[in-house]
Structure formats: C-alpha cells, structure tokens
Amino acid sequence: MTATSDREQMAYISSQAADARVNVELDTGDMTLNIGPQHPATHGTLRIACQLDGEQVVVAEPIMGYMHRGYEKLCEVRTYPQCTTLINRIDWLGSFANEVPFILAAERLMEVEAPPRAQWIRTILFELSRVANLALFLGDMGVQIGALTPVFFAFRDRERVLNQIEEVTGGRFHPNFDRIGGLKDDIPKGWIEETHSVMVKMRTFCDEMEDLLVGNEIFQARCRGVGVIPPEVALSYGLSGANLRASGVDWDLRRDANPGLAWDQVDWRVWTHPDGDSFARYWVRLQETREATRIVDQLLDGIPSGPIMAKVPRIIKVPAGEAYLSTENPLGEMGYYIVSKGDLGPFRVKIRTPSFNNISIVPWVMKGVYVPDVITILGSLYFILGDIDR
C-alpha cells in the first residue's frame, strides 16, 4: 500500500495492528455459527455460515437454494398465460410488479402494445405493490433489531393496500392480472376514491415509522455506520434498487429506461442517500414509499379512458426471437430474458431477480461486524427468499 499522507499511513498501521490482535494475540479459535436455514431473521430459508471470533464475524458466506422451485424450468413447459401465475410467486410481496416485465417482454416480441388505459392501471398496481412490499420492510426492519410494534403497524396498514389490489384483481398476493396486450379486467366503480384514502393512510404510516424508528436514537445507533457499501462496490456487485440508491448512485429504471408505463406522465423524484449504511437503506425506502403513494395519487387522477386490451389472438403464440426487459421492482432491477421459438410457451426464460444480486454482497459487507449487525445488515438489504432462489 502506498500511503499518500501520514494520517493514512497511521490508519493503515493501526488497522493492521487491530487485525493482528484479533488473529494472533486473542487466538481463541473460531466458532462456526449457522444463521439459518431456519432462523427468524432470514425470513425464509437462507443460510449464512458465519465464522465467529467472539461475537465478531470473520467470514460470512450466504448459502442459497433451500427454496429453489425451478421456475425458469417450469416456465418452459407452460404457455405464456400460465407463466404469469408462476411469476407471481417469485417476489411474493410485490407480485404484480413481477408480472409486468415478463408481459412487457412478451409484448415486445409480439410487437403489440397495450392501450394507454391499461398502461396507467398497470403502473398504479405496480406502485401499489411497491407500497405494500416496502411497507412490510419498514416494519420488519424494526423487528429485526428488536422493536416489536412497527411490524404490527406495517401489517395493519399493508392490509389496506392489499385490499385495494384484491378489489381490482381478485387476489391479495397473487393477482395474475396482467395479460399480453393489456389487462384482465377494468377497475371497479368507487375504487379510485378508496385508493386515494388508503394512500393518505399510508403516508400517515410513513410518518409513524419516522417517529417510531427513524428518529429513534437507539435505531440510529444500531443502523448508522453499519454495513457501509461504497458506490463502486455496490455497482461492481450488481446491486440495484434502493440498496444502490442508498449508496448514493442516482439510478432508477423507472426514470432511466421506462418501458412504456406511465411513470413519465407524473411528477416524482428519485431519492438517494450518500451514506450507504443500513440507516440510509431504510431512509431511502421510507422516502420511496412516500413517493410511490404520491405517484399513485397523481396517476389515479389522470387515468385515460379507452379499452384495456389490445387486439391479440385468443391463443397466444409468440413469434420466434429473443427479448430482455427489466423494470424497477420494489426490490431492485427485475428482468426477464425470453427466448421464443414460436410456440405456445417460451423456449427458455432467464429471470434476473434483484435479491440474488443484493444478497451476494453479504461476504464483502459482513467482514468484522458483530452478530447483531449481521441481522441489521440482512434486514436492511431486504431480500425475499422466493426472489433469491426462484
């Protein structure tokens, strides 16, 4: 290492000395602690094999695949309409958002475009599922670091959003509402007004979370400076979504690569935070939830009238070709690479899920942290097991 200043050199020497102390003087022998596959903090079946030195993590390795359901392979033996029912179940908290990139990619292959009303309703439901998904994160982060109440608030208020989704699509969790060329159905009467009032409640929920967690000194002590990911590292590990924005990278597919949805019709902004620590990730997601409710409010007021389905044949055959399309899902960039050979179903589907990349930074970011910080970092990276293992 070439030190540019005395101060840097001193910092380097002291860090080396600290390493030496940990490794040589206090050679207490490492303990392997398996966090998971069954552990409340992994909300699912992720396993993190930690080498511990005391309570300090020396090496942490995420081991995935305990919930592998083989969706890429299953999609190959199903028709396009059947695929969406599977895709719903990848990121089960924001299921509608999963359908959109797949359908859009298939539409691009078929060269059809959904009518504007369908695109607007798609965007509304997309943002509603983002609100539902992130609301759960906002509460769950509290429970990860020991606060009992926020998660109950989150479940309470998320239920309102899920009810709105259910009133349109018929499914709380697995809407299966998106069709190639448009939507399955139109929105029922009175729904717009109800959704407006739910969005007001969600903003109150965000304020409550701000008072209960963000402003809380204990929460800040637990989260600030824990699990710092610099922007270069975040980019090189392929992080996306709020995790990347929390590292200060101004990157949002909704704005940068809008695939024809109605985001460019409304006024909103991308939130970033320069710190890159767990607190920044929480804060960015909190702001994003607020922003999403604002997007929904604006979109609801301006839904264009018209049909919700373009002219597509009753039996969908996608012409041969390849297409990759990704959108900014609640968790990050989610993309589908569809290879079609002109059959009823896709020949091959590659699913790029955000959580898989987000979780792969674990060995880098968890060097030298304490066991409680492992949970904080896992909570703030916000993964969903279905999204990792597919």
Place this chain on the structure above:
Amino acid sequence: MPQLPGLIKGLGVTAKTAGRTLFPKRGWKTLIPAPQKGAVTVQYPHEKEAPPERARGVIALHEENCTACMLCSRSCPDWCIYIEGHKVKAPPRREGGKPRTVNMLDRFDIDYALCMYCGICVEVCPFDALFWTPEYEYSEPRIADLLHDKDRLGEWMDTVPDFLDYEPGSEQKVRKVPR
C-alpha cells in the same frame, strides 16, 4: 424549534395507538373503552370479514352452460381440473330439423389441494360456465375431500356475486351472472 428526542416521540406513537384502540373515534371525553371497535383485527370465528366481490375464493360451476370442451382443463397450469363427458342425441331445436349431438358432462372435478387460484380456467371458459365466488370456508380435515365434484361446485353458484360496475372511462361491458 427544538426537536423532541426520538425516544419520547416513539413512546408517543405507541401511546397514541393504544388510545385510539381503546377509545375509538369518540374522543377522550367518553371514557368507555371499546377495544372491540378500535382494533383493526377481525375476531375470526365470531365475526367474518367480507372479501371483495372479485376475490378468488372458490370456483362455481354452472353446469347447464358447460359443454365439456376441456379448454379449462387444458389451460390449467397445474392440471387440477378433471372432465369427462359423453355425447348424446338431443331433439332438434326446430320442428323437422336434424337431431343434434350434445355434450353431456359426466364428471367435473376441481382438486383444490392442487389449485393455485390463478383464474385462468374462469377466463378461458367461452360459455360462461365457471365463476369465482369470494367464499373461503371449505377447508377439510382430509386432503382428498378437497376434490370438489360437479354437484359441490354447482352449490357454490348461489354465492356468486354480481359483476361490479366499472369506473367511468371504461369501455368494458358489465357481464351478467346466469342464475
């Protein structure tokens, strides 16, 4: 303005929620606790939540409309619909016409142990024979009992709600449920 410490603010949030749960919507003046009203939870076996009309609870079969065309069975992603039928001669529709062949339904089973409630079968049905109803109380102690035959599926027809009106600006037509 000096900021309140976050620790105290947090205590305020929980206390406020407790107050709202104990004394819902009446203000603090009437000090009669009514947590039954204030709580957002539904006390399930005693009171029941009404799911929205479009909720996908269970599939009802309108048997008269079914022609055993097998479209639903084929489009099911996990192949949980079992249909058997046979053809019968029916009297001609008009006097002197040719006798028709009609498909008669022998068996129409849906295995709810396998069903993923995607609704594709309801959507593809060209003859309006399948409908969603928001009923949800049909769990069974034995998994085999989750296989509903056509009589059981027909019973659900009474619970099918009418289709909802659409928001203004929609060009969809409101469908009718055959009764």
Place this chain on the structure above:
Amino acid sequence: MTTLLALPYWQETGIKLGLALAIIPTTSLILVYLFLFKMMAFMQSRLGPNDTGPYGTLQLIAEAIKFLQKEDIHPAQADRRVFRMAPVVVLASTFLLYVVLPAGPDAVVQNLDTGVFYAMAVSSISVLGILMAGWSSANKYALLGGLRAAGQLIAYELPLILAVMGVVIQAETLNLQGIVEAQATGEIFGFGGIGNPFILTQFLAFLIFMIAAQAELTQTPFDMPVAETELVGGFHIEYTGFRFLLFFMAEFGTAFAFAALASVMFLGGWWIPGFDVDDNILNVLGPGVMLGKILLIAFFIFWVRFTYPRLREDQLQKFAWKVLIPLALVNIVLTGIFKVVF
C-alpha cells in the same frame, strides 16, 4: 413495631412461605395479562387474547397448562444436571427477592436490617442461573446469549447499586421499612403533607435505577441475551415445557419485584398520606397502594419494552460504563454534600 398476631415461629414462617409461594405466580400472571397481552395488543391496534375466560383473563392459565403437558426434552449434548438446575436457580433468585418486599408496616416476610443490600445481592443470583442455562444447553446461540447476559447483568448491577446508594444515604438506613418511614416522615421544604417521596429529591437516581432495572430484567432495549431475531431466544432456546415456564415466570416475577423495589425506594411504598406510619390499617390498605404503584412503574417498563428497538452489546456496555456509572457517582456525591450541608 407491633406484630399482628402472636404466633409460634414455625407457624408464622409457614404462613409467610405459603403466601410467598402463592404471590409469585399471581404477580407474574397479573403483569403478563395486563401488559404483555392487553397493553401490547392495544398499542398495536389489536385486541389480544379474548376468548379464554372473560376478556381473555384465563389465557395464561391455559398456556401454563399447555406448558405442563409438553414433553421435557434435553438436548443430547447437554449437561443434564446443570441444564435441569438452571431454571430453578433463576426462579430461586426471584423467590428470595420477595422475602424483603414490604407491603405494610407488618406485611413483610422478613424485615431485614440490610434489606436493600440483601435485595441487590440475591437479584444477581439469576445471572448464575442464566449462565448455567446458556452453557449447559450445548447450543451456540444459547452460549452467546448466556455470555451476553453475564456481561450485561454484571455491567448493570453497578449503576443499580450506585443509584440505590443515593436513597440509602438520604434515608440513613438499609432497611426497606426504614426507607418507607423516612419518606413518610420526611418534609419538602417544611411541608410534610405527602411526606417526601424520594423520586423528587433523587430523580436522577430513579432514572438510573429504572434504566438499570430494565437491563437487569433483560427487557427491550436491553434484551440482547434473549434477542429473538438474532439469538432466537438466547439462553432459553433449548428449554421446553415446564422449564421454559419457570424462566418465563421468573422473568415477570422479577419484573414485579423490581417495580416493587422502585416503588418502595422512590414512590413512598405502602404509606398513604394522612396515616400514621405504624397504623394497623395500613397492613390492609398498604398492599393495595403498593400494587397500584407497582403497576404504574411496570407500565413504564413495558411501555418502553414495546416501543424501542434493542441496542447492541458493545453499545450497552459503553452506555453502562461511560454514562450510567459516572452519573450515579455524581448523584452519590451530590446527595452526600446535601446531606452534610442541610
């Protein structure tokens, strides 16, 4: 002090023992029902248990019966004897704590001259039990939890004792009854109508005592030894059925005992303004007054528990050694100066 009834020593002991045995499960029952079930539910827009008995009051009894039915499981690698003993040791510490808690001029199991000292001493026995549980479970999570508990409880014994020192200096006695009397006969600038509850003069000590008690009871924000989302229950991860119930009872029994200690030392205990200190009627009214004060303090303990996230172990140690202990020492010095000057 007059004795209520003149009984032989062994009869008196028997009655007191029976009372103590009956009181501890009852107290934890009250706390769990009022706070853990109902208050927490209301704070989270829920209703809490409400099917078992009127308003769900019998829920805990139902759960106790459920725990009793469970199989008693030992991990294969566990040190069986220590594993079995640990919950008993923890509960014993709670039982011993109840010995000195006064509920009236005569309503106390044993009026020790060194009551405060005794209470602080026996409350730290529970550390031993927790450490035993953590070590003997042969589980890494339990081990981490046990060690955290040991570190934390030792770190918070000190501010706890130092905070109590201020009260002791002001009351000039270690006897808990004496502390109540000192508060009852005390005066605030010549006004003795409500006595002198030490929460007024010893507010700093009260705060330190409550924070340290929160840590001693391993309640959030200091619940790292248990830490459901990290250590999945910590030291009692391997305990099932009856043995878990013992831990559970000890947790809430100790919470009750600490709330009682705080109300004796800072809120004036069983004394009611307007009565003589050794009025016999206080033996009847005293327990009610005590219960009210205890529930008030327990309310704060649990309110904090349901609102805050938990600290990290190193932050907790820093907080104890760098903030609480210096503050407690300052409090002792100030109290001493005032005691000498006035």
